[in-house]
Amino acid sequence: MCAIAGIMTSDGQSALARILGKLVHRGPDNTAIWSDPDGAISLGCARLITTDPTRTAHQPFVTADGRFVLVFNGYIAGHRRKIADLVRDGADMQSQNDAELVLHLLARAVMAGDEIANTLGALSGQYALAFWDVRERSLWLARDPVGIKPLYVCHRSPTGDLAFASELAALGEGQSLRFDQTIRARYLAHLFVPASASGVMGIELLKPGSVICWQSGAITRSKIAHPAQNVSAKPTSFDRVSDLRQKVRQSVADAMDVDCALGCLVSGGLDSAGISAIACDIAREQGRDLPPAFVMGFDDPARDETDAARKLCDHLGQTLCIVRAPKTGEEIYDELIAGLGAVGAPFANPSIVLMQRLSSRVGQDVRVCLTGDGGDELFGGYPRYRAAFLYDRYWQYVPRPLRQGAARIGKWTGHRELVRFLSGGCDDLRSAFDVWNSRCAVPEFETELAGITDSLMQNGNLADQMMQFDRDVTLPGNQLVMSDRCGMAFGLEYRPPLLGHDVIRSAAVISATQHLRDGTKSVWRDVIEPHFPAGHLGNRKIGFNPSLADWLAKLGTYLWGDDDSILNAVFGETGLPKERQRMCWTRATSGRDADMALTVWALMVWKIWEMIDGPRGDILEHTRQKSPGQKSDRVVAADMA
Structure with a gap:
C-alpha cells in the first residue's frame, strides 16, 4: 500500500518531491521518483511495505526495456498465484510485489492492442494507479471499480497537463486551492461529496472504475465494469449459501x-x-x-x-x-x-x-x-432496505388515509423519512427513493436539494434500487x-x-x-x-455511531460557548428565522430526533470546515504537531471572537 503522485511540468521532480512530502504518512518506508528523460512527466511513490520487503519491490516500476512505468497504490487479490502464472509464461519478474504484476499485465495489454479497462477488470483488489508509455507519450490513470482507493486529478488548463495524487491536500502544495461552494446541496443530501466532485475547484476525484487516458493534452475516458454488473442468473437448485461461504473464505x-x-x-x-x-x-x-x-x-x-x-x-x-x-x-x-x-x-x-x-x-x-x-x-443490512422491501410488496398499495393514520403514530419516532414514507408523501418509486436517500431534515432546504438523486436512480424495485445506490x-x-x-x-x-x-x-x-x-x-x-x-x-444491531446529541452539545459549547453563539455560528448563513434555528437545535440535542441531529451536525461541520480554511490542505499536518491538551490556533481564534 502506498501513496502515488505525478505531475506534468518542466520542474516536475522538485514539485513532485514537495507533493510526496504531504503523503509520507501513507507510505513511510520508501519514497522514490522517476522522471521522463525529456522532462514531460514525473511519477512518484511513497511506499508502505505490506508484501515483499526487499529493495526490488520498491516503486516506481519500469519494464526492462524502459518503455513502461507504473506507480500503484493498493493490492491485488491472489497476486502470488498470478505472478507464478506470468513467470511460467516467460515474464521477467524481479519481485513478489503486486504492483510489478500490474505493470507487466498492462504492458502486455498495450502491446497487444487490448483495452486497459478490460485488463484491470479481470483483477480483484483495491487500487489507484498511473501507467506511462514512454514511446507513445500516453498516461493512464485508473481507480478500482468498487472505489476503495482514491485518486485526485488536477486539470492544469489551459495547457491540458495533469497533476494527480492519492490525497487532495497534497495537490495544494505550491498553489492556492479554491473551495467549491456549489457542493453544498450534495453534501447536505448525502453527508459527503460524491465523486467526481472533490470540494475544490479544478480538482476531480475519479469515480470508481474510471480510466483516464491522456495523450498530447487530449483526454479520453473509459470504465472498468463493476463486478456486480452482468452477473448470470443461477438455477433455483444453486446453493447460494455454500457459494458465498467459499467466495468469502x-x-x-x-x-x-x-x-x-x-x-x-x-x-x-x-x-x-x-x-x-x-x-x-x-x-x-x-x-x-x-x-x-x-x-x-x-x-x-x-x-x-x-x-x-x-x-x-x-x-x-x-x-x-x-x-x-x-x-x-x-x-x-x-x-x-x-x-x-x-x-x-x-x-x-x-x-x-x-x-x-x-x-x-x-x-x-x-x-x-x-x-x-x-x-x-x-x-441488505440496513433497516431501510427492509422498509423498502415492505413498500415494494405492500405499502404502495395501501390507501392514503390509512397511511396518514399510521404517520400520526410514526411522528413520535423522530425519523423524518419514516413519517413521510407513512403519510403518503411517497406515491411513486421516485419520491420514495428521494425520501430514504436524502439525509437532510430541514424542510426549508428541500428546494436546494430537489432532484439531487435524479441522475443516480436506475430502474427496478425500491429495495434493489437502494442497495445499488x-x-x-x-x-x-x-x-x-x-x-x-x-x-x-x-x-x-x-x-x-x-x-x-x-x-x-x-x-x-x-x-x-x-x-x-x-x-x-x-x-x-x-x-x-x-x-x-x-x-x-x-445481538441487536448498534452500528458504529456516537451519541450525536451529546456530541453536538459538547462540541458546540467547546467552540462557541453559549447557545446564542452556537446558533449564530451554525445557522447564521442558512436564512432560517431565529426561532426556527432554536427549534432545530433543541430537537437535534434532545436525543429523540436522529435525522435533525445529523442535519445540524452537517451544518456544524460545514462551519468548522470554513473556519479552519479546509481547502488549504494543512489541517492534518497541524493536528499531528499539536501537543496533547493544546488548543489549535483556530479554536483560540474562535474563543476570542
Missing part, C-alpha cells in the same frame, strides 16, 4: 497474504465479526498466530459493543484491544479536524471521529487490518473514504474482504427479496452462523 485468505502484522476490527454485529472469525479459522489452518482484534468502546451502555466483542474473541481465542471513544468537546474537535484534513473536503458522517481515534491505536500494532466494510450494502454511491463516498483516509493517516491499510470481486458477484445473484426474508442479511447469517458463539446472531 477465499477473499479473506487473499487479504491475509501479507508480510507484516495483521489485525481485525470486530463489533457486536455480523460483518467485521464474521470476517474476524473466518480469519482466525484460516490462521489456525495455516499455523499462524491469530490476528488481534480491535473494538471501539463507549461509556453509554446502549452504544457499547465491547461485551459482545469480548465474548466473540474469547470464543475465537483472539486477543482484544478496546479503544475508548472521545468524550470531551476538545477530543471530539481534535479527531474531527484530523479526519477532515485527511478527507480534504466537508464530511459529515460523525463516525469519522471514531474511525480517526480507532485507527490511531490500531496503527500502533498492525499494518494491515481486515474490516467488514460492504456487508450492509451487499447483504448505496453500493455505487454511498459506500465509496462514505465508509470507504473513512477507512482509507483515517487508516492511511497512521500508515495503516484497511482491507475489506467482503468487497472482493467474487464475493460481490456471489451476493449480486441473490435478490433483495432473498437477502431480506426474515429481516436483514438472511443469507449472510446462514454463511457465518457456524463460526459464532451461541446468541451472537441475535
